[in-house]
Amino acid sequence: MLSDLNLKKKTLIIGILLSVILPFLAMLVSFFTKSPSIDNVTQFYISRFAIWASLLLLFLYSFKIEKQHFLLWGETNYSFLTFMKALLITFLKLYTAVFVTGFLLLLFSVPKESMALNNALLLFKKSYFLLFFTCVTAGITEELIFRGYLLPRLEIVLKNKISAIVLSSILFGLMHIGYGTLLHIIGPTVIGLVFAFQYEKYRNIKILILCHFLWDLLILTLKT
Template identity: 70%
Template sequence: MLNNTNSSKKSALIIGILLSVLLPFLAIFFSLLFKKIGISNEIQFYISRFAIWFSLLLLFFYSLKIEKQPFLLWKETEYSFSFFAKALFITFLKLFIAVFITGVLFILFKITGESAVLNKALALFKKSYFLLFFTCVTAGITEELIFRGYLLPRLELLLKNKKLAVIISSIIFGFLHIGYGTLINVVGPIVIGLVFAVQYDKYRNIKILIMCHFLWDLLLLIAKTR
């Protein structure tokens, strides 16, 4: 009976991991269905963002109703405002350094690539700063909750290997951006995912990552749309 219970829990865990991978991919490409019926690029973009929120909601209910455990397996560590600000700054600094080094390597190895998809998104953001802000909020909250908050601890629990869980979750996060169509837009997020995964394991506070992710995207997109 105990073995059956453990087997059921493991099966639910594996299914949850698969859902956390598949649902965001389906959400992103879901909006492409509306392209054929003449819906504008801006509306398609909104649809894809709302679809990602819906994916998060499905995972939340799956964790509670099927897994019968909290969405965040790692209990949130609460910090003082000063420590939170310090941790946020350190995480942002590590992210900047990691992305900078990655950018230098791209230049050294002459890896380039212009993303037509990203350029279309930037054109939309120039017309609507609300869409830009909403995109940053969506990415910061949903991606951190799904890939770090939900996926990472479950991979570690399943694989019994912290480093492997960090690497796999980061690679999956990187390939979530494959729709942009360039190597840079996949490798870059993998590096970002590695930084966030390591920092989440260190601080056990998802809010630090959400805020850092939001600020990173916001500053980057504002710079690109000026």
Template identity: 75%
Template structure:
């Protein structure tokens, strides 16, 4: 089921699309600005995560008050518990295969780069597993709701193309991670975004993606720490 986006004027949707891109980037930029205030690294990291939650809240208010339609314009498809588990497993498997193939290509193309920002975050995670868990929860919920739940359907509505919406939303998702400072930290999330966008098109259930995103980040960061 698709809610009637025709009742929402195209300029309003375009502004919403711009906001869904701009707000998360501003949240990341804000985390850079607060470094100059002499706040310790752990507090800075918490503030940057809360900034993402605020971005999500503002976007939710925009959809309700300005667009006058649900935040998720693709109605959630309901599944049985077994079907949920199967969908999560399939999505996770596709994600693993896509990332593995991408890693092989990166090695063959000899693309290298070490992220100082990521290394700094890993130091914080080693000191606080709660911060690691909170980071994974924040990424899983806010990023999926913004880039898949909100942005993807509206891009499809405006562009009139499923494939263009998938590719564009994934590239934008990749560039959200530009703050980590390396090409690898853009390529990886872009590939992940492609997998999640395709799966959202397939299942029309954002909770499946939130669970997979959370588990992926949790396993990856836990392994690195």
């Protein structure tokens, strides 16, 4: 019995590591696919599909190796009005957290110029479908991996809800290190904290996916 519990814990720890390593490897795909024969838009699409591939591999791991549901927390069903209210509350909390964080970073003169983001915005100006696809990809894959998969498993391993929330959010922030600025690590970390607390509260991943998608779509549309 004890050996079975140890095996299950090891399996969970490996899954946690995979949920961090696979998205990181997906982020590196764009560096390995750089070629004069592949245009920037195609390279960007490849990097997005790589993130979807990392999610698929994590799904397969949970079903075949862990032998349990990808989402350990069952989805709580809400009426349409309650769902929209939860979505609005989550969005307002997100806006407030990002606004306060941005103000504090401005006071400390944290650099916010990101060459990687500027290059992506240039691509989005050429293709609004790419912008939309990027927002869909981020909303679905990042929420399923970092909130849906990672957070509940961290709670089991760490046996502490707050520690799991903080650690999952920090890891989420570090996944944005490719933007090359401290702002683009702190910002996603704060966003991760908001989403993690809201997932704990509502136990409905669809609220987070939709909120994440709408947030990215709004920000990127304004920037382009």
